[in-house]
Amino acid sequence: MSTAALSSGGPGDAPDRGRPADALQRATGALSTAAMARMEQEMPWFRELSAEERSWVGQIVQAGIRGFVDWFRTGETSVSAGSPLASAVFGAAPRALTGVISLQQTVALIRLSIGVVELHVDEYLSPDDLPDVHGAVLLYGREVAFATAEVYARAAEVRGAWDARLEALVVDSVLRSEPDEAVLSRASALGWAGQGRVTVVLGAVPARRTETDIFDGVRRDARAAGMDALCATQGDRLVVVLGGVDDPHKAAEKVADRFGPGPVVVGPVTDDLSTAHLSARAALSAHRAATGWPEAPRPVHSDDLLPERVLAGDGHARRHLVDEVYVPLIEAKGALIDTLSTYFECGSALEATARALFVHTNTVRYRLRQIADLTGFTASDPRHALTLRMALALGRQSGRGLPRESP
Structure with missing residues (x-):
């Protein structure tokens, strides 16, 4: 009795797939070779792969065709990403697969392989077995395409979790002042351009x-x-x-x-x-x-919070105000430090400052502009004035710029 006849039996009947499965098993090598030849002709991205990668993809194609034969023999109706068949097709390294070719390329590869099987299967089977096999080929191609998408989704989920842990490690190393080559390498793996x-x-x-x-x-x-x-x-x-x-x-x-x-x-x-x-x-x-x-x-900006940082006990902020604000004023030509001190003592009044220093008001304005250019802080701005006042106090406490006492 033919396969077609068996397929049309009662609800409890099942087609005898042993004979066509055996024939397909013997033809696996020839079908894989035909599929690889088609890929070489029709898929430019396949030709651009290295010899090792092309060999690896070829193994995936062979596993897919063998998987179809096993699936057809057992009479299954679906393929899931977690099934033994999906594992046999994609092997133990879905991450490696997703790193070599994209999901679209993988689906195209499966579609081509299934198409080759459907095109050449007539050469290896008797006419009575063809309807059942052709129907199984279409079903298998659809199910494996879904399983492929699931494999890629799971690989992306795993890769995303790994990347998140790696990113947290890099940021933590930055915060903990642990910059080294390993940190730079990890950041590069996350797509950090480094420019x-x-x-x-x-x-x-x-x-x-x-x-x-x-x-x-x-x-x-x-x-x-x-x-x-x-x-x-x-x-x-x-x-x-x-x-x-x-x-x-x-x-x-x-x-x-x-x-x-x-x-x-x-x-x-x-x-x-x-x-x-x-x-x-x-x-x-x-x-x-x-x-x-x-x-x-x-x-x-963190520099705009220097006064608060000093009050909170930040030694780096304290040194910054002394080294970057007070010392440059001490070392500058002219009477910048005296002008700034007098300006604050006179309630930030230009005229009063000029009288106290016996200079013209424009001279005070000129010196205050010099102070702003040198330190980045404008004495007439309330926030900047707070920073400058604190820099003066800290600088005096540090003893920097003061004349040394004679022994």
């Missing part, structure tokens, strides 16, 4: 948002601005490392809306990722001290 200067931005984690949503939003905003971005959460704090930065404040503005309520602090720009811990250190200190200035803009 341009770097800054660190800190703020609160937004509520009712998953890490994936937050990080994806930050990366989109950073990419749109031509920057790299690495993200991590530490407790209730969101940390973003931005690369390719020219202006730290403008860079932080691009991602500030991705943070939760409260201050968003940006650290100074450093030359590259290996020195980004300097930016992170300043940003961390500023974020801890930011509650001392509730009216701070969002984002706010």
